[in-house]
Amino acid sequence: MPCLGDNNSRGRINWLVVTAWRRSGMVSRSVFVAAYPLVEQPAVLGGEPVRGPEKSWPRWPMYDAAELAAVHAVLESRKWFQGPRVARFEDAFARFQGARYCVACNSGTAALEIALQAVGVKPGDEVIVPPYTFVATVSAVLRIGAVPVFVDVDESWCIDPDRVADAVTPKTRAIVPVHFGGRICDMDRLKDIAADRGIKIVEDACHAWGGRWVGRGAGTLGDCGVFSFQESKNITGGEGGAIVTN
Structure with a gap:
């Protein structure tokens, strides 16, 4: 989806060109679909990024106090093999x-x-x-x-x-x-x-x-x-x- 520029009397307008892919046999061909004027500049063209350096991306896997408590309970049980929690999960x-x-x-x-x-x-x-x-x-x-x-x-x-x-x-x-x-x-x-x-x-x-x-x-x-x-x-x-x- 490339961005194209268009110079006119109002200055430079950026357009988002949307393409789709059509498969014909073993060959994929791009097919022009539409172009839309961009209301906001994407970050790559100097616009404001959605996430700045102070806002990190989510990390996976995630856990919270419930997972920590569950692991702690297993450790405290000293039943680390064939314990009852596996059967309950099954x-x-x-x-x-x-x-x-x-x-x-x-x-x-x-x-x-x-x-x-x-x-x-x-x-x-x-x-x-x-x-x-x-x-x-x-x-x-x-x-x-x-x-x-x-x-x-x-x-x-x-x-x-x-x-x-x-x-x-x-x-x-x-x-x-x-x-x-x-x-x-x-x-x-x-x-x-x-x-x-x-x-x-x-x-x-x-x-x-x-x-x-x-x-x-x-x-x-x-x-x-x-x-x-x-x-x-x-x-x-x-x-x-x-x-x-x-």
């Missing part, structure tokens, strides 16, 4: 997502490995995954000896159901749809494809806690779903993960 998270069961794990990566093995994926089996995801979606497949089969995403940034159907082979044992950025994949289509072929679905819902598809929580739409509580996630314990299932 119950609360299962209810929040609308699942019957939740099992806490030490990471979202571990949750993926466990879930894939739980649905019966064995060495040599094929698992369909999107290429647009965090590396753990693929490394979890490799770590259990299975073969990742990449299927591209559609315009939603989620795995393309049409391409999934074309990628299925007699060796396909599971599909791992990634609800990228919290946007739920087309689970109705994926479930139809999986049901017709006896394939399991393990949802990578690491971005999508709280997400819903036709009223049902992410992670409860396939055979099981996995979540991450790594530092960048909306709920973070620094690291951690969970599996939900019915």
